[in-house]
Amino acid sequence: MSPGLYIAQQIINGVSLGSLYALVAIGLSLVFGILRMTNFAHGDMMMVGAFAALTIGAAGVPFEWSLLGGIAIGALTGVIVERVAYRPVRGAADVTLLLTSLAVTYILENLGILLFTSSPHDFPIPEWLDSSYEFSDGQITFTQVNVLTVVLTGISLSLLGWFVTRTDMGLGMRAAAEDMQAANLVGLDVNKLIVIAFALASGFAGLAGVLWAAQAGVVEPSMGFTPLLKAFVAAIIGGFGSIAGALLGGYLLGALEVFIVAFLPSELSPYRDALVFSLLIAFLLFRPNGLLRTSREVKL
């Protein structure tokens, strides 16, 4: 096998994985940017989206529509959680917000267990999605799901980019992230902006959940946890709270994970997650504002 093709294959894998991380990390960063809140329940929106798509799909609805349904129900769940759990504790200590989101995770995951049991469910994908491409005698392969992942991520991120730079609401959201009080003073409806941030973030997570399930072939109540942790790493690498940073961090992390498995000795592969979290800790220590960010927060 030629090394050039091998590297090309790894880049394809990295881009596909990185797209998912980027989708989840951007949601984390959107919410953190506005509320300064570490939302542990974000990963569960993936689970909600995937189970919603599964349930809708089981009713005979075509995949395209159940995908949209997954996104919509993910977004809706995010908004409900914000209204019911996060808004009452807004403005409380960091730890209170964080613990509330931890409790929401616990509730949502157990709700998943209650409704769907804790064992994995098969996630059927339609025929048109269940195919793969091969080039150079099978030295480069990728699936239709990989293509869909990259395409949908590209579309959603372009829409997000347009939203935050070209629309009043998007600009308002960035203003609120910059300075919530000032945004309030100039007459922006901060509550509305926060709801929109949660809807966007959770919708992205719902999309990522459906795509994740389509790649893995299964859904289970605890499926959101690992991607959530990875998204934390991605968001922190890029600079927590920055959208561009989360995007960069997502793709960097995806590439890094694929390359750890592909190029480091195989004994290290099982320790991939441990290596990734060591990287997280290193970033928090030496570059807490991420690759893209200049120092803004007081750190003690």
Add this chain to the structure above:
Amino acid sequence: MSGAVRLLAALIGLAVLAAAAIYAPAVLDDYMVRVLIVMCINAVLVSSLALGNGFTGVFSIGHVGFVAVGAYVSGILALPLEAKASLLPDLPSWLASWYIGFLPSTIAGGLVCVALAFAVGAPLMRLSGHFVSVATLGFLVIVNVVLINADDFTRGARTFTGIPMQTTLPWALGWLVVTLVVLARIVYAPTGRAYRAVREDTIAAQAIGLDVLPTRLSAFVLGAFFAGVGGSLYGHYLGSFSPKSFYLQYTFLLVSMLVIGGMGSLTGSIVGVIAVTLLSELLRNLERGMDIGPITVPPLYGAAQIVLGIIFIFFMIFRPSGALGDRELRLGWLLGRRNSSERT
């Protein structure tokens, strides 16, 4: 109270506890005794968690990582030699030919956690706020990954079994008393004031000459010691466990006990343990399914956890500092007397 009276009261209290621990199994049924043992172990873990999370205000989610390390270290050390040869055939020879009893292996588990906490805490205690929580969660994941992959020592994801089930009620209660006495001596002394000063205002604490890092680190390391001890007790109570036993589910349980009881209070930790344990025992029926008159409720797996989560959120909204907050339950208060001693 004068010194002599206090000492006498403490001795009488200890004697009563000892008698209760020894005679309780004769009076109570087996199930109750088991619940009591688990409560004592959880109280060790939650009060040691309170030391770092509550008193120094560095909210770690990685405590259960230390619990796991304590359980595995003491488990490996205390495994009888024959069992060691058959269950862990790939153990390095210096470990394979070694066997120590319950108490020394428990202390060894705690000490390994101390070393680990030094190594992990020295960098992590520089962080604050959400970042320390995310980073300690990362630590928990790393411990879990290492336990699953270090097959030679831990049997990987399979159940680690064969540990002598020696955690009786007197042992568990005894360790709880030791933990509480040590923690109370530290927390309600100048060291403890330094902890709270660092928590309340880091900059002001530095201005009066407190070193933030050593202050936080000492609490983290001491908390880790008792986490290791608690882990060993838990391991010797269960007899068999796997890396999954010491992961997110257990983390959330301990954190909810801590938060519901009150983070800045040792007696609050105990109140939290009792409250959450009672609640879980009551809700356990939900998981079994039951008959209410003519209606049959099917087993609702996860329902108990959902209720606990909702109660947790109610606490966050209406009483974020927990049932007791920074106060301690005092004997004088229990006896209905007004207490004039200092409150911080």
